[in-house]
Amino acid sequence: MFDWIISLGLAVTLSGLGVFAHSRTGTMRKDGRAHLVPWRGIMIGCVFGLFLILVHVANLLGVETGPENSPFGRF
Amino acid sequence: MPHVHNSTLPPRLPQALSCRGGPSRAQRSLTILLFSGLALGLFIAPIPVIRVLGYCLFGLLMGMLALRLGLAVFGSRLRRKLGWVRSAEADQKPIYSILVPLCDEAPIVEQLASALANLCWPEDRLDIQLLLEADDEVTQMAVAAAAFPPGTRVTLVPPGGPRSKPYALNQGLQHARGAYLCVFDAEDCPAPDQLLEAFQVFSQAPDEIVALQAPLIGLVEKDRWLAWQWRLEYSVEFGLIKPALAALSMRVPLGGSSNHFRTKTLRDVGGWDPWNVTEDAYLGLRLARLGYQVGMISRPTFEVAPNRFSVWLPQRVRWIKGYMMTWMVLMRQPRLLAQQLGLWRFFFLQLTFGASVLTPFLYGPASLVIAVTLWHDRLYLGATGWTLLLSGLTVALVSVLLASRFKGVAPWLAILTQPFYWPFHTIAAFMALWDLYRRPWYWAKTPHCPWASGDLSCSTGSSASASPSP
Numbered sequence A: 001m002f003d004w005i006i007s008l009g010l011a012v013t014l015s016g017l018g019v020f021a022h023s024r025t026g027t028m029r030k031d032g033r034a035h036l037v038p039w040r041g042i043m044i045g046c047v048f049g050l051f052l053i054l055v056h057v058a059n060l061l062g063v064e065t066g067p068e069n070s071p072f073g074r075f
Numbered sequence B: 001m002p003h004v005h006n007s008t009l010p011p012r013l014p015q016a017l018s019c020r021g022g023p024s025r026a027q028r029s030l031t032i033l034l035f036s037g038l039a040l041g042l043f044i045a046p047i048p049v050i051r052v053l054g055y056c057l058f059g060l061l062m063g064m065l066a067l068r069l070g071l072a073v074f075g076s077r078l079r080r081k082l083g084w085v086r087s088a089e090a091d092q093k094p095i096y097s098i099l100v101p102l103c104d105e106a107p108i109v110e111q112l113a114s115a116l117a118n119l120c121w122p123e124d125r126l127d128i129q130l131l132l133e134a135d136d137e138v139t140q141m142a143v144a145a146a147a148f149p150p151g152t153r154v155t156l157v158p159p160g161g162p163r164s165k166p167y168a169l170n171q172g173l174q175h176a177r178g179a180y181l182c183v184f185d186a187e188d189c190p191a192p193d194q195l196l197e198a199f200q201v202f203s204q205a206p207d208e209i210v211a212l213q214a215p216l217i218g219l220v221e222k223d224r225w226l227a228w229q230w231r232l233e234y235s236v237e238f239g240l241i242k243p244a245l246a247a248l249s250m251r252v253p254l255g256g257s258s259n260h261f262r263t264k265t266l267r268d269v270g271g272w273d274p275w276n277v278t279e280d281a282y283l284g285l286r287l288a289r290l291g292y293q294v295g296m297i298s299r300p301t302f303e304v305a306p307n308r309f310s311v312w313l314p315q316r317v318r319w320i321k322g323y324m325m326t327w328m329v330l331m332r333q334p335r336l337l338a339q340q341l342g343l344w345r346f347f348f349l350q351l352t353f354g355a356s357v358l359t360p361f362l363y364g365p366a367s368l369v370i371a372v373t374l375w376h377d378r379l380y381l382g383a384t385g386w387t388l389l390l391s392g393l394t395v396a397l398v399s400v401l402l403a404s405r406f407k408g409v410a411p412w413l414a415i416l417t418q419p420f421y422w423p424f425h426t427i428a429a430f431m432a433l434w435d436l437y438r439r440p441w442y443w444a445k446t447p448h449c450p451w452a453s454g455d456l457s458c459s460t461g462s463s464a465s466a467s468p469s470p
Helices: A002-024 A039-060 B025-044 B046-078 B106-117 B137-145 B165-175 B194-204 B225-247 B263-268 B279-289 B309-330 B334-341 B343-375 B382-403 B409-416 B423-438
Strands: B003-006 B096-102 B126-133 B153-157 B180-183 B209-213 B216-219 B259-262 B293-296 B301-304
Touching: A002 A039, A039 B046, A039 B382, B025 B046, B046 B225, B046 B343, B046 B382, B096 B106, B096 B165, B106 B137, B126 B137, B126 B165, B153 B165, B165 B263, B165 B279, B180 B194, B180 B263, B194 B209, B194 B259, B209 B225, B209 B263, B209 B279, B216 B225, B225 B293, B225 B309, B225 B382, B225 B409, B259 B263, B279 B293, B279 B309, B279 B334, B279 B343, B309 B343, B309 B423, B334 B343, B343 B423, B382 B409
Parallel strands: B003 B153, B096 B126, B096 B180, B126 B153, B209 B293, B216 B301
Antiparallel strands: B180 B259, B209 B259
């Protein structure tokens, strides 16, 4: 249960932050200057993190994803 | 009724620069050697060979993904700078030629006439040529009945060459009167001031910039999933990737239509290759080989996105076949190509244009592996597989998010289900390979229908990055 709360909580947080970063990407501040926060980078990080969480959620659902069992070796 | 005249055969492109000759002897020998060696290796030691292949492919694909992400981010940063302010120079207008190849396009002729009539350019300075096949009487009759701008000419394309768009375009190029020239497709609806922007950019740009590409925006009818996928692709390609390549002075494969040229240079380089089925992409790359550059403008052209698989598939088969042809011609003399482009641009070309040839073949098998293993509640991909999968999904999603701000359920459904669209490319890729072997110069004609959802919003002021409301 704890795993589910952490995973889904992270997924929601990353989604929310990603959507917020997306809305800020490419916009200007009210005073006309560029944002100091790298919103594009944050959005990219959120998307990547979200996919990692999705894999973890798949693990929690019972899907095995261990690379050590890959037919072509661990790497 | 437009004035009709017959054309004569235009001069041919040198054999070395044309697709007509097919792969060179060295390319054939190398391909046979490579596949024989691979088959032998797989027979003797399958696992090590697969591992080595996997590592090579991993490095290549990660390079492609990193580059694509870099171009998408750079392209999105450019967007604020891309824009157009009309200056006084735009008031001294030369003759502008417009070529529109038409084949079996009777249903869409009225829409085309209206789109061309909307262009902001003095009628007496506009040289519109409709390029019709000599035996296509239905389209000829439709053209005669439609209200094209005064001075529009019809050029009848004689038989004798491949029945292709570039063959028709070369006929038109012979008779073009303008200092500048633009190509539109039958289904195009260009923004009215596109010619003004192109002319202004040409006037201010250095002579090396000989071609300009306007962004193409797909219009989606009835929120069809396939049409949305097509539009998403276009928004990334024309909104991010091509502007980034142009800004970095890299080679830009011209796309589809709405290409603007300095007419004299286009004639000097021999026009289009009539034997190449993606003549636009090849022309952009050929210009780069000769030291010229392609730029981007911001005023878009709208066209209706294909919404049926039966329309999408032949078009995609032609595109992938054309990319394969183009890559083959370019790589006939790889050392010469590297000398002409420079080593850095040569590798850039391999990672960007090479990707459009290679990746369609990989989507299907990769999806199949994932589907089969998931069916057994396992997804054993190895560290490389996982890295590729997550990086690929991230780059695809980020690119689309950076390309535009889509609103509504249908576009978001399309964005989130993109991975289900990619395997269709593999079907098209293998069909293209077969086509390349059986009928390399066959031009699969994409059927076009008029925009059924009311008036085409040609005059919307949106750029490639914006979301017009279709």
